[in-house]
Amino acid sequence: MVTLLICAGAPETRSALERIAVSVPGLDRVQSTVDVVEAGAIVRKEPPDLVLLDAQLPGAGPDTVRRLVTSLGAPRVFMLGSRDDYAAMALALAAGASGFVRPDVSSVELAALLAHVLSGRRVGGAVPPEHVVAAQAAAQVPVQRPVLTEREVQVLCGMSEGRSNAEIGRGLYLSEDTVKTHAQRLFRKLGVNDRAHAVASGFRLGVLS
Template sequence: MSTILICDDSPLVRETLRRAVATVPGVERVAIAASGEEVLRRWNIERPDLVLMDVRMPGLGGVETVRRLLATDPSARVIMLTMPEDQEGVAVAVAAGARGYLHKDASRAELRATVAQALADPAWRLAPRRLRAAEKAAGSPPALTAREIQVLEGMSHGRSNAEIGRELFLSEDTVKTHARRLFKKLGASDRAHAVALGFRWGLVR
């Protein structure tokens, strides 16, 4: 079971995110913090599995908090929370070691999927260049088969290939084959990128 710490100076944002993240399978506890300073004070005691951190906050901002946190514990997993127009802040935060970012106006499903992916894969990262490509996805989405969409939906819920296979009565190798095909059609480099594109194009919800 996993614990998550949400850091944002807005009480409304904290509570909205807390409610959404609490519904992610495997999440046992969701804690909240109002500042970067509070995150650093609590880190050594609580050691959450994942931190969702606002980029722009009064006092010690999200970027500097990430730098200090990772200097203390390089294994810390942090996803930045940002407004769509704040690409610069996100790029700096990711360069400092954050695993990726979420827009504050992301859908509940996209939030849950990103958190599930980050918790399921210790090496998970979503670089800014990938999300910029996803955000700019325009025109008609690629034509996926019904089975490829089912596989993509399974990925959006953070399920492994084996779990998707059991759900769809397919072998794990067959799921991998569908995954490779949908990655190629979407122009995605990995699962997280495919899910992000799927949400942007409305292929999964």
């Protein structure tokens, strides 16, 4: 039996996710809770195959993710969170989350994501990449810490705070194009392709804290 646990605070969020989940082929059971502690108890008692965890809930941090993914049954955990909260994405991925689902994901896309993950496949290009940050890139972080310039570190810090290139530029008295150039060099050094994975690498390498 394939099961899903939804842990979200807002009733409308839970209801919406439940409606989406019942449309997923092969999903036999959907449970929901508003409390992170209760979610942990459910996972220990009847481990689900997949957990959708609202990142805005009290206690829904990396420690909780780590406890869930290392518990008996090792469910896959996806975080529900803000589009621009790159720091939260990075911490969740580093703690073992399978991905980060943004709140503007459509019902069709989320249903496709659930079906994809529950089929046992990794999240990758077949699932809308603009809505899901896959955990697999976290494993591609170089073992040796790359040498970043002071400016590149400043740009990375700005990314971790969810700032746009223009906002980072204003704070550093740089043009947006200059910030983009620093970002591209930063991505190459870290071996990543986007902001979220750059921030994840920054935390894993100790550049960010």
